[in-house]
Amino acid sequence: MAKLTFRGGIHPYDGKELSKDKPIKEVLPKGDLVYPLSQHIGAPAKPIVEKGDHVLTGQKIAEAGGYVSAPVYATVSGTVKAIEPRRVVTGDSVMSIIVENDGLYEEVEYPAVKPLEEMSREEIIDRIKEAGIVGMGGAGFPTHVKLSPKEPEKIDYVIANCAECEPYLTSDYRRMIEEPEKLVNGLKVSLRLFDNARGILAVEDNKPDCIAILKKLTKDEPRISVKTPRTKYPQGAERQIIYATTGRALNSSMLPADAGCIVNNVDTIVAIYHAIYEGKPLMNRIVTVTGDAVADPRNFIVRIGTNYHELIEEAGGFKKEPVKIVSGGPMMGFGIFDLDVPTTKTASALLCLTQDDVSAMEEGPCINCGRCMEVCPSRLTPGMLSDCAEHYDEERFLALDGLECVECGCCSFICPAKRPLTQTIKSMRKMQLAKKKK
Amino acid sequence: MSDLMKVSSNPHVRSRTSTGSIMLTVVIALLPAAGFGIYNFGMRALVTILITVASAVLTELLFEIICKKKITIGDFSAVVTGLLLALNLPVNVPWWIGVVGSVFAILVVKMLFGGLGQNFMNPALGARCFLLISFTSIMTNFDCDAYTGATPLANLKNGVDVNIMDMVIGRTAGTIGETSMIAIMIGACILILMGVIDLRIPGSYIVSFVIFISIFGGHGLDGAYISAHLAGGGLMLGAFFMATDYVTRPITKNGQYLFGILLGILTGIFRLFGPSAEGVSYAIIIGNLLVPLIEKITLPKAFGKGGEKA
Numbered sequence: 160m161a162k163l164t165f166r167g168g169i170h171p172y173d174g175k176e177l178s179k180d181k182p183i184k185e186v187l188p189k190g191d192l193v194y195p196l197s198q199h200i201g202a203p204a205k206p207i208v209e210k211g212d213h214v215l216t217g218q219k220i221a222e223a224g225g226y227v228s229a230p231v232y233a234t235v236s237g238t239v240k241a242i243e244p245r246r247v248v249t250g251d252s253v254m255s256i257i258v259e260n261d262g263l264y265e266e267v268e269y270p271a272v273k274p275l276e277e278m279s280r281e282e283i284i285d286r287i288k289e290a291g292i293v294g295m296g297g298a299g300f301p302t303h304v305k306l307s308p309k310e311p312e313k314i315d316y317v318i319a320n321c322a323e324c325e326p327y328l329t330s331d332y333r334r335m336i337e338e339p340e341k342l343v344n345g346l347k348v349s350l351r352l353f354d355n356a357r358g359i360l361a362v363e364d365n366k367p368d369c370i371a372i373l374k375k376l377t378k379d380e381p382r383i384s385v386k387t388p389r390t391k392y393p394q395g396a397e398r399q400i401i402y403a404t405t406g407r408a409l410n411s412s413m414l415p416a417d418a419g420c421i422v423n424n425v426d427t428i429v430a431i432y433h434a435i436y437e438g439k440p441l442m443n444r445i446v447t448v449t450g451d452a453v454a455d456p457r458n459f460i461v462r463i464g465t466n467y468h469e470l471i472e473e474a475g476g477f478k479k480e481p482v483k484i485v486s487g488g489p490m491m492g493f494g495i496f497d498l499d500v501p502t503t504k505t506a507s508a509l510l511c512l513t514q515d516d517v518s519a520m521e522e523g524p525c526i527n528c529g530r531c532m533e534v535c536p537s538r539l540t541p542g543m544l545s546d547c548a549e550h551y552d553e554e555r556f557l558a559l560d561g562l563e564c565v566e567c568g569c570c571s572f573i574c575p576a577k578r579p580l581t582q583t584i585k586s587m588r589k590m591q592l593a594k595k596k597k
Numbered sequence: 598m599s600d601l602m603k604v605s606s607n608p609h610v611r612s613r614t615s616t617g618s619i620m621l622t623v624v625i626a627l628l629p630a631a632g633f634g635i636y637n638f639g640m641r642a643l644v645t646i647l648i649t650v651a652s653a654v655l656t657e658l659l660f661e662i663i664c665k666k667k668i669t670i671g672d673f674s675a676v677v678t679g680l681l682l683a684l685n686l687p688v689n690v691p692w693w694i695g696v697v698g699s700v701f702a703i704l705v706v707k708m709l710f711g712g713l714g715q716n717f718m719n720p721a722l723g724a725r726c727f728l729l730i731s732f733t734s735i736m737t738n739f740d741c742d743a744y745t746g747a748t749p750l751a752n753l754k755n756g757v758d759v760n761i762m763d764m765v766i767g768r769t770a771g772t773i774g775e776t777s778m779i780a781i782m783i784g785a786c787i788l789i790l791m792g793v794i795d796l797r798i799p800g801s802y803i804v805s806f807v808i809f810i811s812i813f814g815g816h817g818l819d820g821a822y823i824s825a826h827l828a829g830g831g832l833m834l835g836a837f838f839m840a841t842d843y844v845t846r847p848i849t850k851n852g853q854y855l856f857g858i859l860l861g862i863l864t865g866i867f868r869l870f871g872p873s874a875e876g877v878s879y880a881i882i883i884g885n886l887l888v889p890l891i892e893k894i895t896l897p898k899a900f901g902k903g904g905e906k907a
Contacts, residue, residue: 166905171610326610402905410901483603494604515603516611523616523672524714528843530614532850538897538904542848560899568608575614576714582606 163403167536168391169569171490173365174327178449181457183333186473188260192464193245193501194220194231195253199293200300201227206256212239217267217440220256223288229301229504230291232440233258234462236265248486248493248500255501258464269438275351280311283352283435290434291441291504296320296395296424297487299505302431305423306352308416314353315419316405319346319428321362321369322388322395325488328508330445331425333458335362335369342425343376343383345432349421350382356421358383361404365390392490393567397422399536411563426507446502448474450511452481467498470509481511490568523576531570531580537563541570545580548587556587564588616713620673622791626784627680627838633780634773638688638743642773646683649695653679656703666712674713678702681721681838684774685831685878686728689741694732698724718885719845722835722878729878737873744770750829750874753822761821764828771830778828785837797853798846798860799836803827805861813869832864835877845885850907852888852895859891860884 196203202224214220214233221231240259244252273282288303308314319342323331335342346358358380360373364387377383388394388403398409400422407418415422423431426444433439442463449456454475461470467486471477485492486500487507531541540559547556561584570580635642657675661668682698702724707716716723729736739748748771749759763769767777774781788794807823816822827833840846840860847856860880867876898904 165900166907169612171612398900402900408901408905410899413901481602483609485609487607489610490608492607492609494602494606494609496602496604510609512609515605515609517605517609518603520611520615523669524712526616526619526674526714526843527846527848528619529848532848532897537900538907539899540848540897559896560902563899563901566607572608572610573612573614575612575616575619577611577615579606581608585606 163386163388164391164394165399165402165536166538167534167569168393168399169534169572171326171392171572174449175329175332177327177451177456178447178458179329179332183337183445183458183460184473186459186461186465186469187264188235188462188465188469189262190260190466190469191240192233192235192237192258192260192462193466194233194256194258194464195245195247195501195503196221196231196255197253198231198299198463198503198505199229200298201225201229203254204228204231206242208239208256210239210241213237214239214258215265215267217269217442219440220258227301227304229293230289230440231256232291232442234442234464235260236263237261246497246500247503248495248506250493250495272436272438275348275435278351278435280352283348286434287431289440290430292427292430292434293441293504294424295426295430295444295504295507297491297505297507302423302427305421306349308414308421311353312355313419314356314416314421316359316421317346317349317353317356318359318361318400318404318420318422320395320397320400320422320424321360322400323366323425324363324390324392324395325490325507326392327449327510328447328488329449330447330458330507332366332369334425334429334445335366335372338429339369339372339376341429341432343373343380344436345428345430346383348431348435349423349428353421356382359404360385361400362387363390363394364388392569393536393565396536396565396567398565441504444502444504444506446470446506447508449508450481452477452479452511452513454478461502463502463504465502467500467502467509470502471498471511477511479513481513483512483515485510485512490572491566520577522578525576525578528575530573530575534569534573536567536569537565539563541580541584544587545578545583548583551587553591557591561588562591616674617672619793620677622793623677623788623838624673624680626787626793627677627684627774629780629783630684630774630777630834631680633767633777634684634688637767637776638741638773641741642688644692645686645688645690645695645773646680648692649683649686649699650676650679652696652699653682653703656700657708660704660708669713672713675703678707678720682724684834685721685725685772687736687739687741687771688773689738690735694728694735698728701727714844716844717888718882719839719842722839722882725878726882739770741770746770748830748874749825750868753825753829754868754874759825759829761824761828764825775831775834778833781833781837785833788837788841794837794841797850798840798857801854801857802836802840802860802864803832805858806832806864807861809862809865810869813865826868830868830875831877835881836860840881840884845888847888847891847895849892849895849897851897852891855891855895856884856888859887
C-alpha cells in the first residue's frame with residue numbers, strides 16, 4: 160500500500176514527551192469565568208442573561224446569533240457579574256459575559272436523551288447546534304453547519320482527524336488513550352447522518368498505542384477503519400488529511416463536502432458524543448499546558464471560560480522565566496503578551512517557552528534555496544509570494560495562487576535565511592480576502 | 598514573570614539550518630577536492646587557494662565597510678566563492694590572478710548587484726570566464742612540476758590516448774580542484790546526504806551530456822570515450838558544485854531538469870565543436886542567464902489544482 164501522506168511538510172522538534180504520559184487532570188476554576196460571545200466563525204452569540212442573574216452549570220447564557228453561529232453555556236454556577244468587552248488570545252477585545260463562580264457547581268437538569276438509532280437526522284443536528292459545538296481544532300466553524308451539506312447522500316467519508324501533527328500538543332493523544340470509546344461513538348453519530356459514508360480514524364503513525372486501541376475498538380465496525388498517515392507536520396491540516404486518507408485533493412474554493420468528505424477533530428467528536436449520548440452542551444475541552452518553562456507540563460480538562468493564569472497555577476507555575484507564551488501550538492498558535500485571557504472553545508494548548516527562536520535569529524537575504532517550495536503543503540512558491548507581498552504586487556500574488564496558502568508556517572520554519580515568509584503572505588492574504596468579500 | 602512577552606505571528610519555532618550552516622557545509626564538501634589538489638600539485642596549490650579565499654573575503658568586508666553596509670562575511674558565502682574560484686585555476690597562476698579573480702567575483706558579480714542572493718550568475722564562474730578571456734595564456738597553461746603538456750580533455754579532443762584510471766583518481770594536469778572525480782564525488786555525497794543539493798540538476802546535466810556526445814561525438818556509445826569526457830575537465834565540479842548554486846539555478850523542480858538538460862547540451866556543443874577542449878564554465882553561465890525565463894515557464898501548480906502529486 161502506498162504511504163498515506165502528502166507532498167511537502169516538515170519535521171520540527173515535537174516536544175510531546177513533556178506531557179504525553181501524564182493522565183488528564185481536571186481543573187476547577189476559582190476566579191471569575193469569562194465567556195466571549197465570539198468563540199467561533201460566524202455571527203457572535205447574543206446574551207440571554209443580565210447582570211445580576213444567577214446561573215447554573217450547563218445553563219445557556221447566550222444564544223446563536225444566526226445560522227452560522229453557536230450558543231454559549233455557563234460552565235460553573237454563580238452570578239453574572241458583567242457583560243463587557245474582554246481581551247481574548249488574538250489580542251482583540253470581544254464582548255463577553257463574566258460569571259462570578261460561587262464554587263458550588265450546581266448543574267441544570269440536562270434534556271433527556273434518546274438512543275441514537277431512534278433519533279432523526281434533524282434531531283441529531285439540532286442537538287449538536289443547541290450544544291454550541293464548533294470545530295475545536297482551532298478554526299471554530301460551527302459543527303452543525305459542517306454536518307449539513309447540501310447533498311448528504313454524496314458524503315463518502317467522515318474523517319476523525321486524530322493526527323495531532325502540531326508539536327507539543329498531546330490532548331488528542333490523551334483522549335484516545337483514556338476515552339477512546341467516546342471518540343468512536345461520537346464518530347458513529349456522523350455515520351448515522353450520512354448513510355453512504357465510511358468512517359475513518361486518521362491517526363499519525365507516531366502513536367502506535369492509540370492505533371492499537373482504536374483498531375481493537377473498531378474491529379467489529381464494518382463502516383469504520385483506522386488509517387495511519389505518516390508523521391509529518393501539517394498532516395492534520397484539513398486538505399492534507401483528506402488527501403492522505405482518501406486521495407482527494409481540494410483547493411481553497413472547495414469545501415471538504417465538495418469532495419465527499421467531512422472532517423472533525425477529536426475534541427469536537429467527543430463534544431458531539433456528550434451532546435447526543437449525555438445531553439450535555441459543550442462546556443469543557445482538553446488543554447495541553449506545556450513548554451520548557453512550565454513546572455509540571457500535562458493535559459487538563461478545562462471548563463470553557465477559565466483564566467489562563469489558573470491553568471499555569473495548576474501546572475505548578477513556572478520553573479523558569481518564560482520568554483514567549485503561545486496559545487495553541489508553536490506552528491499555528493497565537494503569541495500572547497498577557498495570561499489574563501479566558502480558555503475558549505478553540506484553545507488547544509498553552510505553550511510557555513524559555514527561548515524565542517523568532518527574535519533570537521537574525522533575518523538575512525533570500526538565497527533562493529527552494530526549501531520553502533519543497534515543504535509547502537499547498538505546493539506554492541512562498542519565497543516569490545512573500546516578495547509579492549512585500550511589494551504589494553497583487554496581480555502576481557493572485558497569479559501565483561497566494562490565496563491557496565493555509566498559513567501552516569512550514570516555509571518560515573524551514574527558511575535558512577529566517578525570513579518571515581508565512582507572516583508576510585498571511586497579511587497579504589488577509590487584505591486580498593477582505594477585498595474579495597466587498 | 599516578566600511584563601514583556603515576545604509576541605509575534607506564527608510560527609514560533611525555526612529550524613536550526615541557516616544560510617551560514619549551508620555555506621559551511623559546501624566549504625566542507627569542497628575540502629576533499631581541495632585536499633587532493635594540494636596532494637596532486639604541491640604546496641603551490643595551497644598558496645593559491647589561501648590567497649584566493651582571503652581576497653574574496655576581504656573584498657566583501659572592504660566593500661561593506663566602505664558602503665557602510667552590514668558585515669556579512671560570517672555567512673561563509675565569500676569563502677565558498679573564493680574556494681570555488683581557486684579550484685578552477687591552474688596551479689601555476691601568478692598570485693595576482695587569484696586576487697583579480699576574487700575581486701571581480703565578489704565586487705562586480707556579487708556585491709554590485711546587491712550582494713548575496715541577488716547575483717544573476719555564479720560569481721566564481723563569472724570570474725573564471727573573465728580571467729580566461731583576459732589572461733588566456735596564463736589561464737590555459739597547465740604546465741607545472743608534476744605534469745607537463747595538455748590536459749586529458751585536450752588530448753581527447755586531439756585524438757591522443759588518455760588513461761581513464763588516472764583521470765578518475767585525478768593524477769592528471771588540470772585546474773587545482775577539477776582533476777579528481779573521486780574527491781569531487783565524496784564532496785557531492787556530503788552535499789546530498791546533508792540535504793544541501795539533490796540530483797535533479799547534476800543528474801539531468803550528466804545524462805543529457807552523455808546522450809549528446811553519444812550522438813554527436815563520433816564514437817557512438819563507446820564507454821571509454823564517454824568516461825573520459827565525464828571524468829575530464831570541470832564537468833563533475835561544475836555539475837555538483839556550480840550548476841547547483843542556489844542563487845543562480847531555477848527554483849522550480851521542472852525548471853531544474855530543464856536547466857540541467859540545457860547545460861548538458863551546451864557543454865556538449867562547446868566541447869565537441871568549440872575551439873577549446875572545455876565548455877562547462879561557459880555552459881553554466883549562459884544557463885544562469887536563462888534562469889528567469891526557465892522559472893517563468895515552469896511555475897508549479899497549487900495543491901488541489903493539479904499540483905498535489907508534483
